[in-house]
Amino acid sequence: xxxxxxxxxxxxxxxxxxxxxxxxxxxxxxxxxxxxxxxxxxxxxxxxxxxxxxxxxxxxxxxxxxxxxxxxxxxxxxxxxxxxxxxxxxxxxxxxxxxxxxxxxxxxxxxxxxxxxxxxxxxxxxxxxxxxxxxxxxxxxxxxxxxxxxxxxxxxxxxxxxxxxxxxxxxxxxxxxxxxxxxxxxxxxxxxxxxxxxxxxxxxxxxxxxxxxxxxxxxxxxxxxxxxxxxxxxxxxxxxxxxxxxxxxxxxxxxxxxxxxx
Amino acid sequence: xxxxxxxxxxxxxxxxxxxxxxxxxxxxxxxxxxxxxxxxxxxxxxxxxxxxxxxxxxxxxxxxxxxxxxxxxxxxxxxxxxxxxxxxxxxxxxxxxxxxxxxxxxxxxxxxxxxxxxxxxxxxxxxxxxxxxxxxxxxxxxxxxxxxxxxxxxxxxxxxxxxxxxxxxxxxxxxxxxxxxxxxxxxxxxxxxxxxxxxxxxxxxxxxxxxxxxxxxxxxxxxxxxxxxxxxxxxxxxxxxxxxxxxxxxxxxxxxxxxxxxxxxxxxxxxx
Numbered sequence: 173x174x175x176x177x178x179x180x181x182x183x184x185x186x187x188x189x190x191x192x193x194x195x196x197x198x199x200x201x202x203x204x205x206x207x208x209x210x211x212x213x214x215x216x217x218x219x220x221x222x223x224x225x226x227x228x229x230x231x232x233x234x235x236x237x238x239x240x241x242x243x244x245x246x247x248x249x250x251x252x253x254x255x256x257x258x259x260x261x262x263x264x265x266x267x268x269x270x271x272x273x274x275x276x277x278x279x280x281x282x283x284x285x286x287x288x289x290x291x292x293x294x295x296x297x298x299x300x301x302x303x304x305x306x307x308x309x310x311x312x313x314x315x316x317x318x319x320x321x322x323x324x325x326x327x328x329x330x331x332x333x334x335x336x337x338x339x340x341x342x343x344x345x346x347x348x349x350x351x352x353x354x355x356x357x358x359x360x361x362x363x364x365x366x367x368x369x370x371x372x373x374x375x376x377x378x379x380x381x382x383x384x385x386x387x388x389x390x391x392x393x394x395x396x397x398x399x400x401x402x403x404x405x406x407x408x409x410x411x412x413x414x415x416x417x418x419x420x421x422x423x424x425x426x427x428x429x430x431x432x433x434x
Numbered sequence: 435x436x437x438x439x440x441x442x443x444x445x446x447x448x449x450x451x452x453x454x455x456x457x458x459x460x461x462x463x464x465x466x467x468x469x470x471x472x473x474x475x476x477x478x479x480x481x482x483x484x485x486x487x488x489x490x491x492x493x494x495x496x497x498x499x500x501x502x503x504x505x506x507x508x509x510x511x512x513x514x515x516x517x518x519x520x521x522x523x524x525x526x527x528x529x530x531x532x533x534x535x536x537x538x539x540x541x542x543x544x545x546x547x548x549x550x551x552x553x554x555x556x557x558x559x560x561x562x563x564x565x566x567x568x569x570x571x572x573x574x575x576x577x578x579x580x581x582x583x584x585x586x587x588x589x590x591x592x593x594x595x596x597x598x599x600x601x602x603x604x605x606x607x608x609x610x611x612x613x614x615x616x617x618x619x620x621x622x623x624x625x626x627x628x629x630x631x632x633x634x635x636x637x638x639x640x641x642x643x644x645x646x647x648x649x650x651x652x653x654x655x656x657x658x659x660x661x662x663x664x665x666x667x668x669x670x671x672x673x674x675x676x677x678x679x680x681x682x683x684x685x686x687x688x689x690x691x692x693x694x695x696x697x698x699x700x701x702x703x704x705x706x
Contacts, residue, residue: 220601225601249598253598257697270612
């Protein structure tokens, strides 16, 4: 089961700066959405609003699933943000513990999640013993272990080397295909958003508006081979062109792509 | 560096003994040099024996006055270790209360700072009036002296949890209790041990000050020997009280190592 996301007339400001003035956005259940935008435009604030960590000043943020249940939401931060005093396994059981899950059940669910991210051997290690990529895998396992209806990721792979990043992108895409939770993935990389997402949203500078909202033309199953195909490169080019013309039509004042993405 | 990465072929236990002996030699070396130097200087009467005793006389006093000294050491050790337990527990409780609200912090912090800034030597006569001679005054004085470092470090530690961790706990709807027990307290632990280390030394000092005024323990041994101009005994007692402080700090360090070694950088093997 996956969550439907709906933002209606959302306004949010921090002190003097207006992040969102009047933002409307709908995300269908089970879709994989990438959110891009210049740094500081409010991408992270959008995620925090969806997570319920911030409330809008005006308007509504709805995250709903069918039935009575309240939706389970997971968040993957820019850095892995593991608790250093907990082992890998204990880090992954944490969300289950907080939800009141029985300990033995939580352990077996966490073990399963860690096996899925390829860390079945590292259960008793501590975060300081792991590489950056492994830490991020633990962080992914911690997010997946609750079987979330909505998975929010805030530039999770930005600090990793290319090889690790590509591998984690493939894994994330595979988890999504298997579980079909709703995914909102914030990134500042156009290539990452083209590779991962089925829908790409580009925000403007603040107060952030939606500059571009497009559907990907790539096939659902994506593996490394895709990265060198002309289809993928064409997709990136289309994304760039559409963005360029969106910027053009929006502001006659002459905004440029390299200004939006310094 | 982990122990097993060493390239020597000695078994682990031998290496451990060897390292410890080396450390001991490093620590005792300067003491030995200064001791021999002082011995020569006092014997040659470059320094008057009324200013500094001969180190050999201090050693003799450690042997000859051992009954009195060990009684004093025992009393001081009991009072200062109990005081450290009391002040650390009280400081933890107070830190927990103060971490719960800005209001509590603002209301209580000035009183906590009082413990840090009050001149314990001025307070000690009052402590005698309030608590009576001997052990109770030594205990109270040691508690006052050792209270603040644990409080200040625990407060800093309870606030040290990363904001992303707090978000994570809120996202998964953690209760305030879960946030305290599973996040803030473990995050505070390295800080608390750093504070405890400072407090351990201060507890011994506070205790000696209390004993100076209220009697009992090494403090009154020092005071009595001083009035009798038995400098060797004064120094023997000072040496023992300082050794007691060392020992208490060592115990705190060992506790820190046991509880933090799996994860915290301060407790990992640094040599090997």
